[in-house]
Amino acid sequence: MRFDILTLFPEMFPGYTGQSILNKSIERGLVEVHVHNMRDWAKGRHHKIDDTPYGGGPGMILMVEPVVNCVRDVQAMGDQPGTVIVTTPQGQRLNQPMVEELALNQRMILLCGRYEGFDQRVIDILQPLEISIGDYILNGGEVASMVLVDSLVRMVPGVLGDERSSWDDSFSRGNRMLEYPQYTRPRNFEGHHVPDVLLGGNHGEVERWRNAKSLENTKKKRSDLLDS
Numbered sequence: 001m002r003f004d005i006l007t008l009f010p011e012m013f014p015g016y017t018g019q020s021i022l023n024k025s026i027e028r029g030l031v032e033v034h035v036h037n038m039r040d041w042a043k044g045r046h047h048k049i050d051d052t053p054y055g056g057g058p059g060m061i062l063m064v065e066p067v068v069n070c071v072r073d074v075q076a077m078g079d080q081p082g083t084v085i086v087t088t089p090q091g092q093r094l095n096q097p098m099v100e101e102l103a104l105n106q107r108m109i110l111l112c113g114r115y116e117g118f119d120q121r122v123i124d125i126l127q128p129l130e131i132s133i134g135d136y137i138l139n140g141g142e143v144a145s146m147v148l149v150d151s152l153v154r155m156v157p158g159v160l161g162d163e164r165s166s167w168d169d170s171f172s173r174g175n176r177m178l179e180y181p182q183y184t185r186p187r188n189f190e191g192h193h194v195p196d197v198l199l200g201g202n203h204g205e206v207e208r209w210r211n212a213k214s215l216e217n218t219k220k221k222r223s224d225l226l227d228s
Helices: 020-027 064-075 096-102 120-126 142-153 164-168 203-221 223-227
Strands: 002-007 032-037 083-093 107-111 129-132
Touching (some): 002 142, 020 032, 020 142, 032 064, 064 107, 064 120, 083 142, 096 142, 107 142, 129 142
Parallel strands (some): 002 032, 002 107, 083 107
């Protein structure tokens, strides 16, 4: 799976891509992450990429010409143009079923907004998939793009040490319940004990306990999932 991230702040990404599961996936050739500075497509000595909005108003707008040219040139860098995605509060709400559907794509181009957003013609011309990670405002699309990458790489075969990890996650593959509690050593910490059922070696009892706790957890914390 290949990600091309288009941003005004490429320096935000080396720390993120250099850690944990994502870094190991990149080293093993399972995932590619390429970061592109949109300012490189801006004209003039100062690489100006934003301007004041027509009609007045606060803030600055990202200009259509350098953004569209950047996307088109980046699309040409791969074997396939990929799916263009803009992270925006106006987009579809990201959830696990959407992640699983997006994971069918082999290449995604993530367009990170800044300031007051993009000139509307960026959306009109490129027709990107617009995705929101929640009903709140961030300083830019970079963090939202990291959320997308983080959720999608888990779907790539071979990325996780145990493929069951993604299957058992809350919301995964039609699962409408939250995950059950999990424990590891020590068995007792400050009077808090690991449940006996997890220590007995009876896999059937463990499975029944986990299902019951999953239901209990969902009723307590997210009863709306059961209502739906």
